[in-house]
Amino acid sequence: MNSHEAIKKAIRVIEEEIEGLRRLEDSLNEEFAKAVEVILSCEGKVVVTGIGKSGHIGRKIASTFASTGTPSHFVHPSEALHGDLGVIGQKDVVIAISNSGESGEVLSIVPYLKMQGVTLIAITNNPGSSLAKYSDINLFLNIDKEACPLDLAPTTSSTATLVLGDALAMVVMEMRGFTKEDFALRHPAGSLGRKLRLVKDLYHGGDELPVVREDTPMTQTIITMTAKGFGATAVVDNKGKLVGIITDGDLRRFVNRGGNFDTSLARDVMTKNPKIARPDELALQALKRMEDHKIMVLIVVDDDSKPVGIIHMHDILRSEIV
Numbered sequence: 078m079n080s081h082e083a084i085k086k087a088i089r090v091i092e093e094e095i096e097g098l099r100r101l102e103d104s105l106n107e108e109f110a111k112a113v114e115v116i117l118s119c120e121g122k123v124v125v126t127g128i129g130k131s132g133h134i135g136r137k138i139a140s141t142f143a144s145t146g147t148p149s150h151f152v153h154p155s156e157a158l159h160g161d162l163g164v165i166g167q168k169d170v171v172i173a174i175s176n177s178g179e180s181g182e183v184l185s186i187v188p189y190l191k192m193q194g195v196t197l198i199a200i201t202n203n204p205g206s207s208l209a210k211y212s213d214i215n216l217f218l219n220i221d222k223e224a225c226p227l228d229l230a231p232t233t234s235s236t237a238t239l240v241l242g243d244a245l246a247m248v249v250m251e252m253r254g255f256t257k258e259d260f261a262l263r264h265p266a267g268s269l270g271r272k273l274r275l276v277k278d279l280y281h282g283g284d285e286l287p288v289v290r291e292d293t294p295m296t297q298t299i300i301t302m303t304a305k306g307f308g309a310t311a312v313v314d315n316k317g318k319l320v321g322i323i324t325d326g327d328l329r330r331f332v333n334r335g336g337n338f339d340t341s342l343a344r345d346v347m348t349k350n351p352k353i354a355r356p357d358e359l360a361l362q363a364l365k366r367m368e369d370h371k372i373m374v375l376i377v378v379d380d381d382s383k384p385v386g387i388i389h390m391h392d393i394l395r396s397e398i399v
Contacts, residue, residue: 089224090224090232091224093222093224093232093233094224094232094233094236097220097221097224097233097234097236097237098236098237098240100218100219100220100221100237101218101219101220101237101240101241103219104217104218104219108214108215108216108217109216109244109245111214112198112214112216112245113245113248113249113252115170115196115198115213115214116142116147116170116245116249117249117252117253119147119168119169119170119196120168121148121166121167121168121169121170122147122148122149122150122166122169122170123139123142123147123148123149123169123170123171123172124139124149124150124151124152124164124165124169124170124171124172125138125139125142125149125150125151125152125171125172125174125242126151126152126153126154126157126171126172126173126174126183126186127154127173127174127175127180127183128153128154128155128175128180128182128183129180129231130231130235131174131175131176131180131183131231131235131238132151132153132154132174133235134174134235134238134239134242135151135172135174135242136151137239137242138172138174138238138239138242138243138245138246139151141242141243141246142245142246142249144260145246145247145249145250145255145260146249146250146253146255146259147246147249147250147253150164152164152165154180154182154183154185154186155182157186158182158185158186162186162189165190165193165195166193166195167193167194167195169195169196170195170196170197170198171190171195171196171197171198172198172199172200172242173187173197173198173199173200173208173212174199174200174201174238175199175200175201175206175208176201176202176203176218176220176231176234176235176238177201177202177203177206178199178201178202178203178204178205178206178207178208178209179203179206179207179208180208183208184207184208184211187208187211191211196213196214197211197212197213197214198212198213198214198215198216199212199214199215199216200216200218200238200241200242201215201216201217201218202217202218202219202220202234204217216241218234218237218238218241219237220233220234220237257273257359260273272359272361272398273359274359274360274396274398275356275357275358275359275360276354276355276356276357276358276359276360276363276377276386276388277356277357277377277386278360278396279360279388279392279393279396280354280356280377280385280386280387280388280392281307281386281387281388281389281392282377282385282386282387285305285386285387286305286311286384286385286386286387287301287302287304287305287307287309287310287311287387288301288310288311288312288313288384289301289310289311289312289313289323289343290312290313290314290315290343291312291313291314291320291321291342291343291344291347292342292343292344293312293342293343294341294342294343295338295339295341295342295343295345295346296338296339298310298323298343298346299328299338302323302325307374307387307389308324308325308373308374309322309323309324309325309373309374309376309387310322310323310343311376311384311387312343312344312347313383313384317383317384318381318382318383319351319353319376319378319382319383319384320344320347320349321343321344321347321348321349321350321351322347322348322351322374322376323343323346323347323348324348324372324373324374327346327347327348328346331345331346351375351376352366352367352370352372352375353375353376353377353378354366354375354376354377354378354388355377355378356377356379356385356386360388360393360396360398361393361398363375363388363393364390364393364394364398367390367393373389373390373391374387374388374389374390375387375388
């Protein structure tokens with residue numbers, strides 16, 4: 078087989094799986110909406126089960142739910158019969174995956190699930206199957222053939238199952254109001270977790286925060302800036318609200334204008350209405366603001382516009398979020 082033939086056959090597989098996803102799209106109905114509602118209202122966890130390729134796909138679906146705000150895990154049906162049924166409670170929802178709807182291992186645990194009163198969602202390509210019959214909700218894959226040349230190996234059906242699981246998880250996530258910050262809490266390690274770090278994870282607060290009142294003499298202001306080492310200080314009014322910032326650049330510009338530090342106050346030198354950051358925003362957003370405005374630091378303020386910290390561009394770069 079030459080390279081052209083190999084690529085042609087690969088394209089055929091991809092096109093057949095894409096066509097399978099179009100069939101899946103056409104099959105979505107009120108059952109899908111009911112499944113979303115049941116998962117959203119679940120007071121326990123979502124347990125996914127399946128055997129063989131369906132089991133592999135099920136593990137990924139459970140992982141996606143768990144990482145996007147829905148407590149979930151995978152239970153192997155054979156292991157369930159040997160003790161793992163104990164992890165499934167009455168308040169749980171079970172998603173059982175079987176392309177044929179007749180997988181013996183999956184069907185064997187259905188009676189125990191029904192005795193528990195567990196809500197059972199089936200994902201199957203056979204709406205007349207035993208699994209579909211005994212389920213509370215049946216999600217139909219609507220796949221007419223596999224991409225396998227022999228029409229045997231689970232290919233299109235497993236892809237459709239994965240996509241259907243993703244669709245369920247993403248709709249539930251969106252309706253749950255799950256945010257980037259929520260995602261970050263569940264992914265603290267690795268590059269993804271770093272990219273989702275918040276300003277409050279990196280800023281300097283408390284005694285590290287350089288802050289002076291607007292009527293502070295510049296001689297004292299310079300001492301504060303030097304002691305804290307950020308090359309900047311927040312300037313607040315008599316209510317403690319941020320009214321300005323003084324940076325090393327402001328000092329140089331003030332001198333170039335002929336200013337005299339000995340006779341000046343912080344308000345005479347400060348830049349009014351400075352760019353700020355919020356504790357709960359992504360550090361990446363703060364970094365972009367610094368880059369857009371060609372500045373090195375941001376004062377972090379609370380909802381009352383009172384400084385709670387300071388974040389330097391170097392803090393963000395050291396965190397390796399970029």
